[in-house]
Amino acid sequence: MKIKGSVALVTGANRGLGAAFARALLAGGAAKVYAAARNPASITQPGVVPVPLDVTKPDQVAALARDLKDVTLLVNNAGIFEAGPLLAPNAEQALLRQIETNAVGPLRLVQALAPVLAANGGGAVVNMLSVLSWLTIANVSGTYSASKAAAWALSNALRQELKGQGTALLSVHAGFIDTDMASGVQMPKTSPDEVARRAFQALEAGESEVLVDDITRNVRAGFGATPAVYLGAGA
Template identity: 55%
Template structure:
């Protein structure tokens, strides 16, 4: 799929990777960019159309699909990340919150916009995933579980939507220098670098993109003996 003349909707577009996606979509000639955010007043990038969109609110998602009926690319970027392991206090509540945004939010938006994409020729879904889809650590256990679920959902959507000609691209990456990773002392990519690689893969017709060296190493390690996922990701 080409970005030139595309109509793009981005969830969580007011900051971080979502904002970088909006900037790059405009730079690549997108005809329209809908910048979704819980508070549309927080969207300040010139050239985009702010749209109220809370992915945890079914009514808001349905309203967005009615408003943005010309969309040809949906970028499922909205997500949350909190520290904590499965046995920590409050882990069940944290898991429910992560799944509500990172899994059910992605599902909700994809269900609402699949008919829109079909009506507009097929288009594409770009789902922002993570290297944590495949490996885990006590620091990000609950977050990782939600991203593993989102990866499975992305794989399922790819098969569900192939018949209507919709490209489904899963974007995997390690740590990116955004608000979500503040306080994590690890090497980080810039949002701009990740977005460029994602859009290059999208325009090449890819179904998966491993946007940094760490993610590429981890993917290779999934079939190793022992598998890389058997080790603490901090090791």
């Protein structure tokens, strides 16, 4: 999959990583970039085509798939994060909201746009995941990690199903990214532009998964440790 000449749809494109994906696509020579957000008026990136989209609204997803018949690249970036312990009274609702946005939303987009991608020669899907697909932070990321773990599993299954129509799927795992979502985190962060650059570099290289930073690579390598890194301290 080449960025140059592609027609891309980026969800959650009004700020942070989504805006960085849009910038990287334009810099890479994409023929057109649809930038989707709940409020398209919030999209200020020159050169993109703003479109309205709430990934939790099936009718909006269907309308987008009906209207954007030239898409060859889908970047599933939209996501939410709600911190808190799993034993909190509101944890169930927080989990449902995040699964709806972070896991069901990308699935919904792939289902709707798969025929469009197939008609345009196959193309590709980029699913933005997280190191927290594999790891939890006690009392903080339980519900978010569950939603991203579900998104990872769905991505792995979709990759196999899409192969038959010639559509590639790239999973992008990253640790802390220097965006509003991680503004309160006092740890090393990767710039959103660097995440976008590495993601599209991996896509053009034909990779199925890219681990953007050291923390993600270390956690992935720790799957074979004893105890496994995902079991947590003192396991």
